[in-house]
Amino acid sequence: MEVLQKDLQKSFRRQEEKVPFFKKVIALVLPAVIVAGLFYPVVGLFAFVCMTGAVILSFYKGRYWCYKFCPRGAFLDEFISKFSFQRSVPQVLKSGFSKVFWLFFFIFMMGLNVLRSGGQLNRFGKGIVLLLWITTLLAITGGILFKPRTWCIVCPMGTISGLVGKNKKPLKIDVNRCVECRLCSRNCPMEIEVCSFKEERVESVNCIRCETCVNVCPKDAIANS
Ligand code: SF4
Ligand code: SF4
Known part of the structure; x- marks a missing residue:
């Protein structure tokens, strides 16, 4: 598991930019x-x-x-x-x-x-x-x-x-890009284990589609459908 410092900085910067x-x-x-x-x-x-x-x-x-x-x-x-x-x-x-x-x-x-x-x-x-x-x-x-x-x-x-x-336009996760740093899960406001969805679709009853996980992922492994 390896997340470079510049990846982390990028993800935190994007998170701050997206406050609605x-x-x-x-x-x-x-x-x-x-x-x-x-x-x-x-x-x-x-x-x-x-x-x-x-x-x-x-x-x-x-x-x-x-x-x-x-x-x-x-x-x-x-x-x-x-x-x-x-x-x-x-x-x-x-x-x-x-x-x-x-x-x-x-x-x-x-x-x-x-x-x-x-x-x-x-x-x-x-x-x-x-x-x-x-x-x-x-x-x-x-x-x-x-x-x-x-x-x-x-x-x-x-x-x-x-x-x-839950299966309408769910987020997609690219398991090949994911380095399992768990930044997505740690930042999810609904406490969803985002990186545990190995079927490439984040289908959770709790997902509110806030895209926090998309924004914090330093490897751009999560995206909209
Ligand atoms: S999807 Fe992104 S943020 Fe989540 S564990 Fe994988 S690399 Fe880390
Ligand atoms: S979109 Fe929001 S609620 Fe859904 S998994 Fe990502 S961070 Fe969690």
Whole structure:
């Protein structure tokens, strides 16, 4: 295994160049919605724009929405990352059981909300705002204790989008170029063992298509489909 110093410098330089500055604006949408939702509960229905966008885009490019357009993801990247201890996400949270648990929690809470709202939009919105507050507080806690995107590993909409689109335009890895330095895996915000995909396609339910691995790879071994 050999990575030259100039390769490392190149990869870190490219990583710094690619910070998407428009995400700061998207990151502000989450606090705006959950605070406005306390006064105007129908604002909470904005969550359905995100859910719909995430699922529709997943048919084309997996969880690209999670990285590019999700207000919660942007909030975690832009703000919570500054306070994060950046510790590894516990295995129990990354397990399939955890994903299933949070998916059923989400379905249960939605069903309960529909029943309790009695068909009134305002009451339904209140329930959505409450759910947004609960999940945002959990996301902030997870993001501070572990990696900023910890919540995204268990996010029910992320799981659905990932299942729908994990094989839609996945990243490709050239195993002949790879020197197994693991820079890709160490920098992946979703803690994916990128270089372990020996079939040349990085097909993971968790991949949000952020391309961090593409940018840090000093051997240009990872590329878009
Ligand atoms: S694919 Fe990952 S492990 Fe392989 S050379 Fe690139 S950064 Fe290193
Ligand atoms: S770093 Fe690579 S493998 Fe990890 S989420 Fe981003 S695009 Fe996917």
